[in-house]
């Protein structure tokens with residue numbers, strides 16, 4: 001097989017690192033871009049560059065944001081006694097969409113996964129503990145996904161965060177096993193949030 | 201009065217599979233015979249049906265051995281009627297490729313198993329007796345998943361959590377201090393105790409069901425010479441009398457061995473160490489039974505599995521029999537087929553066409569020659 005010119009091969013390699021993109025899809029995307037008008041390609045490149053410069057994790061909840069603290073953390077209308085802990089930034093949007101939740105968030109940026117070398121120190125757990133230290137938060141909702149690692153992370157956090165009369169809950173009902181928050185429909189998620197159970 | 205067969209594989213489409221010419225075959229409810237000389241492809245045809253239903257071969261673990269020479273993949277399709285409802289199953293597979301469809305939509309093993317389950321009687325591999333506990337666990341687990349397809353997920357989760365835990369234990373052995381890992385171990389033990397309790401309960405129940413069928417008069421155990429074979433489940437960890445193996449009890453058993461596990465660097469407790477004992481007159485058959493007795497017991501156990509599948513799901517699996525003539529002596533062959541005649545579908549591959557000539561139970565007789573399939577007349 002003859003190889004692609006350097007810049008083409010490099011972009012194909014970069015696309016392949018994205019979730020759900022294989023070699024063939026990466027090639028298709030690159031050749032699609034080559035065929036587009038130069039302006040389109042430049043505006044894509046600019047958008048990608050802005051990600052690097054204009055976006056960072058919120059210093060409080062670690063949600064990805066362009067203003068710091070993020071819109072949720074700086075909204076005076078939110079219930080500051082409840083924190084919903086999620087795996088990924090996109091999970092925050094899923095919970096917001098359910099329309100059932102008015103508290104704050106905390107984004108872990110992953111779950112425990114020893115096989116992938118991810119331990120508690122790679123997640124934002126220490127920052128979460130700092131948020132709980134003053135004792136103004138009354139409930140932590142552990143909304144990690146329902147797979148083995150998500151469940152183990154919830155169970156780990158339940159142990160580690162247990163203190164005084166802090167209520168630790170997990171949305172339980174109607175979350176099908178192995179389901180990802182991001183793909184759970186609004187109604188199911190809303191129901192799960194309403195029916196959350198104490199973890200002990 | 202004849203009961204209708206609940207699950208019937210109506211047809212099979214076969215493209216680029218082994219030596220078989222691309223073909224469309226219609227099957228009937230009842231006894232279907234495929235005859236042909238050895239090496240011409242009759243077992244391949246059974247294998248194709250099995251792969252369509254189960255997503256694997258009963259002869260090899262290597263999927264890339266299955267496409268026809270010169271092809272990198274094969275595809276199989278078939279129509280199944282399951283309780284009067286018609287479904288289309290499809291599978292396409294090759295090296296690094298496995299796509300399963302049910303009624304035209306992407307599907308998974310758990311769902312397709314609910315439509316068509318298969319049980320195969322092939323040249324008896326006596327791994328059940330001569331192999332390790334893992335062979336015996338597989339025997340149980342495949343039966344359980346056949347009857348309760350959703351258990352696929354429980355087994356998968358258990359394996360996943362176990363691999364995570366083993367990785368932690370390996371880290372704990374290499375790196376000190378271990379304190380930081382203890383909490384993570386407890387978290388994965390939590391997951392393991394949950395799935396282990398389910399697996400333990402299902403295995404216990406399944407062995408009990410098999411045991412009941414074996415104890416029946418006029419049942420499969422009749423095939424075995426001498427005393428009736430018996431089976432018993434040996435769960436791990438063994439618990440004190442009266443304990444049921446609940447999640448909490450298992451969690452406590454895990455905690456108890458935690459230090460040993462850290463020292464050894466891998467998991468020491470759980471259903472991954474279960475075993476099954478098959479005994480006759482109190483003696484372990486793996487050690488004391490002749491090859492003939494083991495073979496007969498294997499057949500009896502498989503027939504029991506079939507009856508248990510019916511008990512659990514309400515319908516029989518599709519039965520595939522490879523070369524009955526070779527497997528049992530003539531007397532027992534007839535006895536087995538008599539025991540097995542019922543409202544289900546059987547595909548028999550046989551080297552002897554004559555043996556079936558004039559047999560009125562045969563509803564369809566196909567002949568395979570050089571991979572080409574034709575009606576036998």
Ligand SMILES: [Zn+2]
Pocket residue numbers: 058059060061062063069070071072073074
């Ligand atoms: Zn924030």
